Structure formats: structure tokens, C-alpha cells
Amino acid sequence: MLNYECECGNTTKLFATGDRDEQGREYVEIEDDDRLAIVIGERSVLFRCSFCGYTYRLDQI
Numbered sequence: 001m002l003n004y005e006c007e008c009g010n011t012t013k014l015f016a017t018g019d020r021d022e023q024g025r026e027y028v029e030i031e032d033d034d035r036l037a038i039v040i041g042e043r044s045v046l047f048r049c050s051f052c053g054y055t056y057r058l059d060q061i
């Protein structure tokens, strides 16, 4: 579904689980959470590579 790829070569996928919430939105999970940590903040989401520690930030629109 989605692919995360860090500069260091670490890659992992987000895949759809097949489960949906009451509004029809499907849940996704990280394929391997030893490779990638997602931290939800108040105004941004952080994607932190567990290999090299590099962090990407996605601000809330």
C-alpha cells in the first residue's frame, strides 16, 4: 500500500489489514515496526528510522 524508504536503505511497508471502521476506512499496519517508528504528535507525525535514527516530519495540514 505505502512504502517507507529511508536514505540509509531501510525500507518497510504499510499494509491494509482488511478491517474497516464504522465509516468504511480501512486500518493499516506497519509491516515491521522494528524498522520504523511512527510518532503522532499534536500537530505533526514523525517517521523515525530505527536503523539510522533519521526522522522525517509530516505536519498536519
Ligand SMILES: [Zn+2]
Binding pocket: 006, 007, 008, 009, 010, 049, 050, 051, 052, 053, 054
Ligand atoms: Zn535510516
